[in-house]
Amino acid sequence: MALVALSSLVAAVAAAGWILWWRRAFSASKLGSIPYLKFDGDDSEARYTAESRTIISRGYQEYLKRGQPFCMRNPIDSKRPLVILPFKYLDEVRSAPQNKLSLPLQLDKVFSRMSARVLVGPELRDEWQKLSLAYVSAVLKAPSTVRAKYHPSLYWLAKYLNPDVKEVLKFRRQAGQLLQPTIKARLASSPGDEPHEDAIQWLLDGHRAKGRTPTADDIAQNLFVLMTASIHSTSSTALSILFDLMDHPQSLADIRREIAQVRSQNSAGWTRHALSELHTLDAFMRESQRVHSFTQLTVQRIVASPWTFKDGLSLPVGTQLSFASNEHNLDADTHADAATLDAGRFLRRTAAADPSSQHRLHFASTEDTLVWGSGAHACPGRFFAEEALRLIFVRLLTAYDFKHPADGQQRPPDMPRNFNIVPNVMAPLLFREKGI
Numbered sequence: 001m002a003l004v005a006l007s008s009l010v011a012a013v014a015a016a017g018w019i020l021w022w023r024r025a026f027s028a029s030k031l032g033s034i035p036y037l038k039f040d041g042d043d044s045e046a047r048y049t050a051e052s053r054t055i056i057s058r059g060y061q062e063y064l065k066r067g068q069p070f071c072m073r074n075p076i077d078s079k080r081p082l083v084i085l086p087f088k089y090l091d092e093v094r095s096a097p098q099n100k101l102s103l104p105l106q107l108d109k110v111f112s113r114m115s116a117r118v119l120v121g122p123e124l125r126d127e128w129q130k131l132s133l134a135y136v137s138a139v140l141k142a143p144s145t146v147r148a149k150y151h152p153s154l155y156w157l158a159k160y161l162n163p164d165v166k167e168v169l170k171f172r173r174q175a176g177q178l179l180q181p182t183i184k185a186r187l188a189s190s191p192g193d194e195p196h197e198d199a200i201q202w203l204l205d206g207h208r209a210k211g212r213t214p215t216a217d218d219i220a221q222n223l224f225v226l227m228t229a230s231i232h233s234t235s236s237t238a239l240s241i242l243f244d245l246m247d248h249p250q251s252l253a254d255i256r257r258e259i260a261q262v263r264s265q266n267s268a269g270w271t272r273h274a275l276s277e278l279h280t281l282d283a284f285m286r287e288s289q290r291v292h293s294f295t296q297l298t299v300q301r302i303v304a305s306p307w308t309f310k311d312g313l314s315l316p317v318g319t320q321l322s323f324a325s326n327e328h329n330l331d332a333d334t335h336a337d338a339a340t341l342d343a344g345r346f347l348r349r350t351a352a353a354d355p356s357s358q359h360r361l362h363f364a365s366t367e368d369t370l371v372w373g374s375g376a377h378a379c380p381g382r383f384f385a386e387e388a389l390r391l392i393f394v395r396l397l398t399a400y401d402f403k404h405p406a407d408g409q410q411r412p413p414d415m416p417r418n419f420n421i422v423p424n425v426m427a428p429l430l431f432r433e434k435g436i
C-alpha cells in the first residue's frame with residue numbers, strides 16, 4: 001500500500017514537473033514577429049467562445065492569403081497563443097516527425113448505438129452505449145473545471161479532489177469492469193477459435209502484436225478515446241446534413257429516389273458495396289460538410305522540439321499551430337460561389353473526373369480539403385463516419401418525413417463554441433413515420 005502511495009506521489013510529482021517545464025519552456029515573446037490578432041474593444045473570453053470566426057476570417061484575409069502566419073488567443077491556454085499557418089506550410093507539417101510536431105440530440109444516441117455495436121459487439125452494446133455517452137460528456141466537461149479551479153502545478157491533485165475528474169475515473173472503472181469477462185475469455189482463446197469482428201478484438205490484437213497483454217482498463221481507455229473523437233463530430237455532422245437536406249427539397253427527392261433504386265438493385269441489402277453506390281447522397285454530404293464544417297481549424301499540432309520551416313519561419317517549443325480549414329473551404333479562390341451550398345458541385349466534378357480518381361471526391365477523401373485533417377494524423381474514423389452517416393440517412397429518408405415546426409423556416413443559425421461550429425441541437429424538428 002505504502003509502495004503504491006509512493007509511486008503515485010512520484011508519478012504526480014513527475015507530472016507536475018513536466019507541466020512546469022513545459023510552461024517554462026514556452027514564452028509568447030519567442031513568436032517574434034508573427035502578428036497577434038485580437039478583438040477591438042471588448043477582448044473578453046466570452047467573445048472568443050462565441051465569435052472566434054471573426055478573428056480567423058480577418059487573419060485569413062489579411063495574412064494567410066498573403067502567405068503569412070498570424071496568432072490569436074488560445075481558448076485552452078491564454079498564455080500560449082495559437083499560431084494559424086498559411087497552406088504553404090502544410091506539406092512540411094504533414095511530413096514532420098512525430099517527436100517534432102505532436103498532437104495535442106438524439107443523433108448522438110443513434111451514432112453511439114451504432115458505434116457501440118461495432119466497437120464492443122452485440123452482447124455489451126446497450127450497457128456500453130450508456131456508459132460511453134456518460135463518459136464522453138464527463139470527459140468534455142472536466143478539463144475546463146480543472147483549468148478554472150487549479151493552478152497548473154496542482155492539476156495532478158484534481159483526480160483526488162475534483163468531482164468532475166472523479167466522475168470520469170468512475171465511468172472508466174465501470175467500463176473496465178464491464179469488459180473484464182470478455183477480455184479474459186478472449187485472452188484465453190486460441191488461434192483456431194471463432195474470430196470476433198469488433199474493436200475489442202482489433203485492439204487486443206494490436207497490443208499483443210507489440211508484445212503487451214492489455215488489461216480491461218487499457219482496452220476501455222482505448223475505446224473511450226475513439227468514442228470521444230467520434231460521437232459529437234459524427235452526430236453534429238449528421239444533424240448539419242439533415243438541416244441542409246431540408247433546405248434543398250429537390251436534392252432530398254433525388255436522394256430518396258437514388259436510395260430506392262440502389263436498394264432495388266442490391267438483393268443482399270445495405271452492404272458496403274450497396275452504400276458506395278449512393279453517389280448523390282455522398283456528393284451532398286461532402287458539399288454540406290464543406291459549407292458547414294464541424295470545426296474552423298484542423299491539423300492542430302504542438303511544437304515538441306524547435307522547428308524551422310524551409311523559408312526560415314521558426315517556432316519555439318510549446319507553440320500550438322493549426323490551419324484555417326473552414327476559411328479555405330469558404331474562400332471564393334478555392335471554390336466558385338463558395339458561400340453557396342451547391343448540391344450538384346461534387347456530382348459535376350466527379351462526372352468530369354477520370355474514373356480512376358473519382359474516389360478522391362468522395363465524402364471521406366482528404367483530397368483538396370482539410371475537414372479530416374491531414375497526414376499521418378488525418379481522422380482514422382472517417383470511413384466509419386462515412387458509412388454510419390450513409391446508413392443513418394438511408395433509414396431517416398426512407399422511414400420518416402420531417403419538417404420545421406413552422407412553414408418557411410430554414411436552417412437555424414449554427415452555435416459556434418470556441419473553434420467548433422455546431423448545428424443548433426436545440427432547434428425543434430417534427431418527425432413522422434412515413435405512411436402514417
Ligand code: HEM
Binds near residue numbers: 103229237372379
Ligand atoms: C464526421 C465525423 C468526424 C469528423 C468531422 C472528424 C474529424 C477529425 C479531425 C479534423 C481530426 C484531426 C486530424 C488532424 O489534426 O490532422 C480527427 C482525428 C481523429 N478522429 Fe475523427 N472525425 C470524425 C469521426 C470520427 C470517428 C467516427 C472516429 C472513430 C470511430 C474518429 C476518430 C478519430 C481519432 C482517433 C483521431 C485522432 C487521430 C490521430 O491523432 O492520429 N473520428 N477527426
